[in-house]
Amino acid sequence: MMLLRIEQLVPTPLKPNLANRKSDIWLQNTTFSAGQFIKIKAPSGSGKTTFIHLLYHLRNDYEGNIYWNEQQQQQFNTTQLALLRQQHISIIFQDLRLFPNITARENIELKRVMQTPYYSATEVTRMAELLGITKILAQRTGICSYGEQQRIAIIRALMQPFNWLLMDEPFSHLDSENTAKAAALIKEECTKRNAGFILTDLEDDTHFNYHQTLLL
Amino acid sequence: MKEWNSILKKIIKSASGRLRLLLATIGLSVALLLILSAVQLQANYNELLHSKNNQDSVANFLVVNKQLSNANYGNTTLSTTAIADLKKQPFVDAVGILTPSRFKAAIQSYSSQFPFYTDISFESVPATFIDVDSTQWHWAPGDDVVPMIAPNLFLDFYNFQFSLSQNLPQLTQEIVKMIVFKVNIQTATGILSLKGKVVGFSDRITSLLVPESFMQWANAQYATENNLQPSRVVIRTKDPGNPALVQYLKEHQLTTDADKTRFSKYRQIVNMVVRISWITGIILLLFALLIFSLFIQLTIASCKEEIELLITLGAAPKQLRQFLMRRFFPNNIYIMIAAIIIISILQYVLSHWLQQQYMFISTIISIYTFVTALVFLGVLWIVNFATIQHYIKKENS
Numbered sequence: 001m002m003l004l005r006i007e008q009l010v011p012t013p014l015k016p017n018l019a020n021r022k023s024d025i026w027l028q029n030t031t032f033s034a035g036q037f038i039k040i041k042a043p044s045g046s047g048k049t050t051f052i053h054l055l056y057h058l059r060n061d062y063e064g065n066i067y068w069n070e071q072q073q074q075q076f077n078t079t080q081l082a083l084l085r086q087q088h089i090s091i092i093f094q095d096l097r098l099f100p101n102i103t104a105r106e107n108i109e110l111k112r113v114m115q116t117p118y119y120s121a122t123e124v125t126r127m128a129e130l131l132g133i134t135k136i137l138a139q140r141t142g143i144c145s146y147g148e149q150q151r152i153a154i155i156r157a158l159m160q161p162f163n164w165l166l167m168d169e170p171f172s173h174l175d176s177e178n179t180a181k182a183a184a185l186i187k188e189e190c191t192k193r194n195a196g197f198i199l200t201d202l203e204d205d206t207h208f209n210y211h212q213t214l215l216l
Numbered sequence: 217m218k219e220w221n222s223i224l225k226k227i228i229k230s231a232s233g234r235l236r237l238l239l240a241t242i243g244l245s246v247a248l249l250l251i252l253s254a255v256q257l258q259a260n261y262n263e264l265l266h267s268k269n270n271q272d273s274v275a276n277f278l279v280v281n282k283q284l285s286n287a288n289y290g291n292t293t294l295s296t297t298a299i300a301d302l303k304k305q306p307f308v309d310a311v312g313i314l315t316p317s318r319f320k321a322a323i324q325s326y327s328s329q330f331p332f333y334t335d336i337s338f339e340s341v342p343a344t345f346i347d348v349d350s351t352q353w354h355w356a357p358g359d360d361v362v363p364m365i366a367p368n369l370f371l372d373f374y375n376f377q378f379s380l381s382q383n384l385p386q387l388t389q390e391i392v393k394m395i396v397f398k399v400n401i402q403t404a405t406g407i408l409s410l411k412g413k414v415v416g417f418s419d420r421i422t423s424l425l426v427p428e429s430f431m432q433w434a435n436a437q438y439a440t441e442n443n444l445q446p447s448r449v450v451i452r453t454k455d456p457g458n459p460a461l462v463q464y465l466k467e468h469q470l471t472t473d474a475d476k477t478r479f480s481k482y483r484q485i486v487n488m489v490v491r492i493s494w495i496t497g498i499i500l501l502l503f504a505l506l507i508f509s510l511f512i513q514l515t516i517a518s519c520k521e522e523i524e525l526l527i528t529l530g531a532a533p534k535q536l537r538q539f540l541m542r543r544f545f546p547n548n549i550y551i552m553i554a555a556i557i558i559i560s561i562l563q564y565v566l567s568h569w570l571q572q573q574y575m576f577i578s579t580i581i582s583i584y585t586f587v588t589a590l591v592f593l594g595v596l597w598i599v600n601f602a603t604i605q606h607y608i609k610k611e612n613s
Contacts, residue, residue: 085530113220
């Protein structure tokens with residue numbers, strides 16, 4: 001179980017823009033209880049990706065505080081941060097961030113074997129089948145289409161143990177049929193782990209039964 | 217772990233250059249070869265100087281006396297402190313005092329067929345400094361015959377100059393040893409006659425030697441003056457060519473057989489050459505370490521994005537460090553093994569070649585070379601580790 005709490009959070013570069021905007025996140029005190037499905041609706045320029053990156057500690061240029069189980073995120077050292085990312089938080093980046101020179105399966109495997117494996121290798125095959133990318137598993141990722149790459153990124157994120165799954169427009173390159181399949185898989189995996197997620201998107205959607213929808 | 221490594225290997229390999237690795241490897245190999253050969257040369261050089269096989273028995277004993285000059289004319293005795301100081305020097309193993317006879321003596325033949333008569337003086341030296349192994353080398357008061365050791369030089373002088381000019385027969389060592397002659401010592405009450413006999417020949421000390429016991433007895437009984445300080449000593453040294461020994465003698469106005477110490481000059485030159493090879497070896501090694509750490513830095517820099525993404529995805533610094541160490545360090549071990557093999561082969565060839573020149577060195581490499589190799593492997597490990605650590609930290613922040 002992992003509690004996420006943010007306190008007066010605001011990214012320094014966006015501070016002047018955000019000061020006069022109404023937001024449920026920026027400069028607010030919010031607590032996200034374990035296992036909750038959270039949707040963050042974020043218009044362009046509101047700092048959607050920035051928010052995800054702040055939670056994942058990819059950037060440091062912010063004011064306010066982020067607490068994971070009441071431990072201040074800025075105090076995590078590199079080893080603790082690695083542990084957090086291997087065991088407690090998983091992520092699907094908007095820009096996917098796959099290694100282009102290795103195969104799809106290797107990209108997924110990388111995250112499976114980075115820590116003590118949560119799943120066996122057969123699970124990769126099962127998920128790939130579910131999302132319809134079995135035939136590109138042996139293909140170099142760089143030559144896969146965006147839709148295929150997005151599904152690789154989704155499966156990669158589901159390979160590890162986590163309490164929170166961060167998703168930044170995870171279905172942006174998928175048609176509605178594939179989106180539904182991916183959402184079902186994500187829901188299943190989160191439920192299995194008693195994990196929650198934070199999903200950001202531009203518009204409202206009905207992919208999940210969100211416990212909470214917040215405006216950024 | 218195996219899968220993790222094999223995926224990482226693919227990610228890193230596609231980014232790092234092969235030519236760079238090759239160049240860094242060559243640089244490091246050359247430097248290690250140089251430094252190891254410098255150590256091995258030093259070991260061989262020491263072996264050549266100090267091993268029993270290469271030592272010449274004559275060269276290890278030097279008769280030392282003051283350099284006679286106008287300043288010390290008539291006062292060439294060596295003081296007790298000067299002898300004690302000489303004994304303390306690291307290059308002196310032992311000092312033996314040469315005691316001169318302080319009585320008048322002459323030798324004369326018994327035979328009328330081969331008549332000779334000459335005034336003579338003797339010297340004695342502790343038995344451990346004598347290289348003639350003779351059972352007859354002892355004397356006690358009351359003994360009839362005084363054994364003597366003659367310098368080879370005397371016999372050569374007689375055989376190849378004197379006998380020819382005087383129309384006398386040449387004498388072999390064996391003939392001389394058979395001749396018993398009369399030894400006349402002048403005493404206060406007249407002439408005391410003893411028998412004398414040469415029991416051996418030596419190259420070590422160029423004077424007619426008698427046993428110490430005889431010398432003490434005769435000096436005590438018949439000495440004409442009471443000067444007890446010696447003028448000459450014989451020293452035993454492991455290495456007569458030692459530049460420090462030559463320097464010491466020079467500083468104290470002492471002189472010895474220059475022939476035996478003349479190698480000191482060459483030794484100084486060789487020492488310098490060996491020292492220079494050390495310095496070049498070390499400089500090259502520093503360069504090689506620099507090249508190698510630069511290579512690692514470049515490799516890491518060229519896969520900067522990959523490493524960044526790996527860290528983003530949650531790879532721990534320790535995991536990456538382990539992987540990178542495992543990727544780069546074995547190369548150093550292979551280079552080191554290759555260098556040791558090459559040095560071993562060279563040593564084997566060199567030892568056989570030197571054997572033909574009657575110089576003997578070990579056919580296998582010295583333990584010092586091996587230890588140096590291990591030490592430098594440690595240094596390489598530290599350089600590798602520090603570079604990797606530094607760059608992972610940089611990418612992580």
